[in-house]
Structure formats: structure tokens, C-alpha cells
Amino acid sequence: MQRRTFLAGATGAAISAAASSQAPARPGGVAAAGKVVAHTSSGRVAGQRSGSLAIFRGVPYAQPPVGALRFASPRPPVPWSGVRDATSFAAPSYQLILPGGSEDSLYANVWTPDTEGKRPVLVYIHGGGWLLGAGSEPTYDGARLAERGDLVVVTFNYRLGPFGFGHHEELADPVTGSNANWGLQDQAALLRWVKRNAGAFGGDPDNITLVGTSAGGASTWQLGILPELRGIVRRMVPISPCHVWNPANTLTPEDARTVYRTMARRLDTTVRGLRSVSPAELQRVWESVFAGSPTARIVRSGREYRGPVRGGRWLPEFEYQAPNPRIPVFSIHADTEGSFYTAPGAPVPDPRPAPANDAELHDCVHAFLDKGAVRVTNAQVDACVSAYRAAAVADGLPTDPLSIWTEVWGDGLFRYQIVRLAERHARHGRTPFYAMEFAHPVRPPYFGTPHEATSPFLFGTNGIPGNVAKFGDGPLERRISGVFMDLVANFAWTGVPRASGAPALPLFDPQLPSTMILGGETVARIATTPKLRQLRFWDSAGWVPRP
Incomplete structure (x- = not known):
């Protein structure tokens, strides 16, 4: 295989300084001088050149999961006309740690040596205990790795905390039927987006390597063995995965139901009505449920972290129960x-x-x-x-x-x-x-x-x-x-x-x-x-x- 020769030569997500975050860029006109345009499946995006790289920030891979789409499966982006500016990071997913968080956060960032070619694509899932973090954090800047490795590097945001990892039948998506693990669904949607759009950024859609750390490392493993993603993920690099098991770092389905019922009661609404409360109130009540010692809470599981809930199509088994990976x-x-x-x-x-x-x-x-x-x-x-x-x-x-x-x-x-x-x-x-x-x-x-x-x-x-x-x-x-x-x-x-x-x-x-x-x-x-x-x-x- 011909490829260029390599050149010589987190902090945890919880404590990394946030990158400058702005509201997601909106469709605009033609690309300005010094910018580079990629043609995605939803429309054209204009990134910027930096040295030997082209960098695209804040590229939508799904619709904003707001309003009726809170707790819904991710939907493909709405196509746009013209050229959308992609030079600024999107807001981090809503959380308590990084400032400027928003539910409108399902965006990807791409570093590529060239929009022409067929390079391996490295998709990185950030960690943060399923509660915090963002693909835009300075630690995860993909420039050096993309340039040295001649790779297309992709980072992204996914839903976190009560917006991303829970379970309740009354939150079932009317289209997909899924009622849990929305953040994991976001990650799968990102992979499908990369599969469709890798070529637009000089990547090989048949050579996607999935990498992640901590909670992202666990997601890497979970997605890498998921039957419906077979053929998308070619290789995986789980780094320090916090593998999921009860009761330490996930809720049981029954405990998840209890948590969402409790939040609804404290907010004087129904479980379905949780789609209408402010994100700040939803986050506040979620945090109150898990405050203090795990020995004194209303639920017994989710004692350290609240990762994906076992059951259904997105996490049919915990990693220790599931078959061995079928990829390297x-x-x-x-x-x-x-x-x-x-x-x-x-x-x-x-x-x-x-x-x-x-x-x-x-x-x-x-x-x-x-x-x-x-x-x-x-x-x-x-x-x-x-x-x-x-x-x-x-x-x-x-x-x-x-x-x-x-x-x-x-x-x-x-x-x-x-x-x-x-x-x-x-x-x-x-x-x-x-x-x-x-x-x-x-x-x-x-x-x-x-x-x-x-x-x-x-x-x-x-x-x-x-x-x-x-x-x-x-x-x-x-x-x-x-x-x-x-x-x-x-x-x-x-x-x-x-x-x-x-x-x-x-x-x-x-x-x-x-x-x-x-x-x-x-x-x-x-x-x-x-x-x-x-x-x-x-x-x-x-x-x-x-x-």
C-alpha cells in the first residue's frame, strides 16, 4: 500500500479547559478565500486551511435533539442550500462542567491532510463518565495526529447525563421504538454519518477505526461488537474503558424508570412531560437524585456513574457477557x-x-x-x-x-x-x-x-x-x-x-x-x-x- 511516510518525531474531560465554543454555524454563501469546501450528504460545508491540513468544525451529523426530539433517536441533518460555515466548534452537550452547554450539540469536527484521497478514518469518542466532556476540548485537537499519521481524524459530541443515558418506556421513539441510551444512539449515528461522508474529507469509508477513552473506551467496545454496525467499524482501540456493569456504573432498567418518574414528580409533570422542562431544571433534578453517598439514594444501581442501560438493541449485553469482538x-x-x-x-x-x-x-x-x-x-x-x-x-x-x-x-x-x-x-x-x-x-x-x-x-x-x-x-x-x-x-x-x-x-x-x-x-x-x-x-x- 502506498502511503506517506510518518514524520519523525487529558487531562480528563472533567478538568480540561473548554475550547472556544459558539452557537452552531448556520448556512451561508460561497466559501471565502482561504477556506476549503467539502460536499457532505446534507450539503456543502466550508472549513479552513491550517498549515498542511483542512479543518472542519461544527459539522452537523444529526438534527438538534430539542423539543419533541429530546429523548428521541437521532435524526439525519436537515439538508441545507448554499455553503455552511464550519470554522467554529459547536457548543458542548449540556452538562454541569464545561460552560456554554446546549442540547443543540450533535456536531462533528474533522481534521484531514486533504479532501482528496482515501485515508483511514480515526473516530474518537471522548470520555467523561457519560456526564461531561466534548470533542472540542483542546486535549482532543486532532491536528497533530492527522498530520503525522496521514489520517482523517473525527471528534464529536453526544448527549450526556439525563439527556443521553437512561431508560423509560414512556420515552419510546415513535419512529424507531427505542426508549433508552440516546447518547449511544448518537455515537452510532455519527459512525453512519462518517461511513456516508468519509470520502468528502479524503477518507476511506471502508476503513474506519474507532478509538475512545474511559466512558468513550467502553462505548468503543460496545459499538465495535454491535451487530448492526458490523461492516462500519473495521478496527477498534479501547483506551482505559470503564466497562459497564451493575450496580457500579449503570442503572438497572427498573431503577432508571424510578429515576425518571421521580424527576417528573419533582418537576410536577409526567415522564413524557420531561421533554418540555428546561434543560437546567432537568439537569438539576437528575443531579439531586444522585447526590450524596450511594448508600443513601432512592436507587441502588448507578452508584458511581450512569452509563448505558442494559437491554434492547443498543446494549443487549454488558461487555463481560457479550461475545468477543470480531474485528482487530x-x-x-x-x-x-x-x-x-x-x-x-x-x-x-x-x-x-x-x-x-x-x-x-x-x-x-x-x-x-x-x-x-x-x-x-x-x-x-x-x-x-x-x-x-x-x-x-x-x-x-x-x-x-x-x-x-x-x-x-x-x-x-x-x-x-x-x-x-x-x-x-x-x-x-x-x-x-x-x-x-x-x-x-x-x-x-x-x-x-x-x-x-x-x-x-x-x-x-x-x-x-x-x-x-x-x-x-x-x-x-x-x-x-x-x-x-x-x-x-x-x-x-x-x-x-x-x-x-x-x-x-x-x-x-x-x-x-x-x-x-x-x-x-x-x-x-x-x-x-x-x-x-x-x-x-x-x-x-x-x-x-x-x-
Whole structure:
């Protein structure tokens, strides 16, 4: 295959600075000088040239889900005449964190080396716990990745929180019959839009690689195995996915019904009437339902996050129950996922100080386990702490309370299912599966390699003002970022993650050294997956499901 040679050389969504957001651009006249026009299935859009790239911002992939379309399946954009300006980001989806949020947010952003050609398309799903974030955040600027990898890079917004992830039969769409998981439906609609329009931006509609981090990583997996999207997603790169399971990070259907009935009652309306209340009131009441300790709420599920609800066509099974992916997978996780929550600047600060002794560690671990179980006993907490401390001693890892708490956090919500799903695929899967651990340490006062440390290096935005103090931008960081981009870009081009600055990565085999460790002075090496001993606790704990 002829392709150009690569050049040499998140912060979490909750705390990234918002990009400048404006109201979605409206159709206009002919493109002005210095702009570039693409012909989409709904009409022409005018982006702008920046160096060697053409950039399109705020391109509609669905109708605004407002009024009667709140809680409806996404509809194709209404065609327009003339040339629509696509040089400004759309507003983020409505949320509490990023300013300027709007329900009118279903827009895509595209970075391309040229609107002519047939390059792989990399679609990125932002994270944020299904509650916050936007494809326009500076960390996810696709310019460096598009240029270095010769890719078409697409980011986008999808519905969040009460607008995006819930379930109630009285909210059934009269056209599609769907009554849940509107944000997941948005993501599927975006993929169909990309399939139809990739050629307009110089992309190959038959070569779409789906990438996402955290909640977006879980979505990547969910969409990658969804039968109705077979033939659209060719490869997938789930990064630190927060795989969905009850009761930790999704509502049961019954609890979702209870939540929407409760919101309707508190707003003096019906469930159907929730379409008419202001987004601010809807968000406020949703937040009030989930305020405080998960042990004191009106529902028992959705204890940490409220992701997609199981059931129906959009999430027929949780990931741990579903069949192995039928497409190639490049699975990535961070070395210290939990330090995203236990280090300074955590997106949702824990009310407890970092544990300094065993009594405080016991309280912190108990509070964490409350996020994923309706009832937690002191004996279970003691067993968890003992198992992790024994594993740390055996592996020569730190045994202080903060380190133990951090590892419990990261494994329970992220790393356990990530690693066990990789092992399951190695045993039973029939498609290529590669594994990588990102292990480049952040700078003090932060520590470890936290959840979402991957995004700034994948996009080459580790050196921007909002990221550089935490992630650094020296020669080593630039080299690691370049290797990361090359691995993912080559996977999108060929199905094999490779880079000139890294050893060849074999297919994942839990019995052999087959995980790439990226980060640190060595840059990249092949090893067995680290810290396997501490994962054994969860195999029999009955807390997180084993795939």
C-alpha cells in the first residue's frame, strides 16, 4: 500500500479547559478565500486551511435533539442550500462542567491532510463518565495526529447525563421504538454519518477505526461488537474503558424508570412531560437524585456513574457477557488508573483526605467498595486491603496506604475487566488482539500514570498550556507521544500497531511477554502485563464481574 511516510518525531474531560465554543454555524454563501469546501450528504460545508491540513468544525451529523426530539433517536441533518460555515466548534452537550452547554450539540469536527484521497478514518469518542466532556476540548485537537499519521481524524459530541443515558418506556421513539441510551444512539449515528461522508474529507469509508477513552473506551467496545454496525467499524482501540456493569456504573432498567418518574414528580409533570422542562431544571433534578453517598439514594444501581442501560438493541449485553469482538483490537490502559482519583486535582474530589494510616485506608477502601456493591462488610474491606498489601510485598511495590488505595481504585473500575477481557480473547477470540500499558509518569504533585494520561500523548497535546505542567513537553515526552501516535496510526492503516521507535508487538498471549509498556526512559518495551497478582482478589470477591 502506498502511503506517506510518518514524520519523525487529558487531562480528563472533567478538568480540561473548554475550547472556544459558539452557537452552531448556520448556512451561508460561497466559501471565502482561504477556506476549503467539502460536499457532505446534507450539503456543502466550508472549513479552513491550517498549515498542511483542512479543518472542519461544527459539522452537523444529526438534527438538534430539542423539543419533541429530546429523548428521541437521532435524526439525519436537515439538508441545507448554499455553503455552511464550519470554522467554529459547536457548543458542548449540556452538562454541569464545561460552560456554554446546549442540547443543540450533535456536531462533528474533522481534521484531514486533504479532501482528496482515501485515508483511514480515526473516530474518537471522548470520555467523561457519560456526564461531561466534548470533542472540542483542546486535549482532543486532532491536528497533530492527522498530520503525522496521514489520517482523517473525527471528534464529536453526544448527549450526556439525563439527556443521553437512561431508560423509560414512556420515552419510546415513535419512529424507531427505542426508549433508552440516546447518547449511544448518537455515537452510532455519527459512525453512519462518517461511513456516508468519509470520502468528502479524503477518507476511506471502508476503513474506519474507532478509538475512545474511559466512558468513550467502553462505548468503543460496545459499538465495535454491535451487530448492526458490523461492516462500519473495521478496527477498534479501547483506551482505559470503564466497562459497564451493575450496580457500579449503570442503572438497572427498573431503577432508571424510578429515576425518571421521580424527576417528573419533582418537576410536577409526567415522564413524557420531561421533554418540555428546561434543560437546567432537568439537569438539576437528575443531579439531586444522585447526590450524596450511594448508600443513601432512592436507587441502588448507578452508584458511581450512569452509563448505558442494559437491554434492547443498543446494549443487549454488558461487555463481560457479550461475545468477543470480531474485528482487530488494540487495547490500551494506564499503569496507575486510580491516581486519576486519588492524586491532587481529582475531577470529583473525595471528601476524605488521602489515607495516612491503616484506619484511614480501611475507611477509604470501604467508601470505594460502596460504589460497586449494595452492602459491604468490614471483613470484605479487610480482605481487599490484605490481598493488595500482600501482592505489593511480593512484587516489590509500595505498601503505603495511598498507594494501596490508588491501586484498588484503578483495578476495580478499570484494569481488572480490561485485562480479563484481553485474556478471554486470547483464549477464545478469532481476531488479532494487541495490548499496551501506558506507563509514562506524570509530574509532581501528581503521581503515577493516571487514567486519561493517554489522551494528551495520543493527540500530541501534552505540551499545550492546560496540560504541560502535569505531563511535560521535553524531548522524551515528544518521542513517547510520537511513538504512541505511530502505533495507533499504523494500526488504522494496516491492522498492526507498529512504530520505528518501539519493538514489534506480538499478539497478546497471557502466557508470554506480549504487552507493550510505553513510557519512561526506555520509551517502549515488551513484557508480561504488570501487577497481575493484585487482580486475583477480584476473581473471587464477587464485586466486579469476571468476563
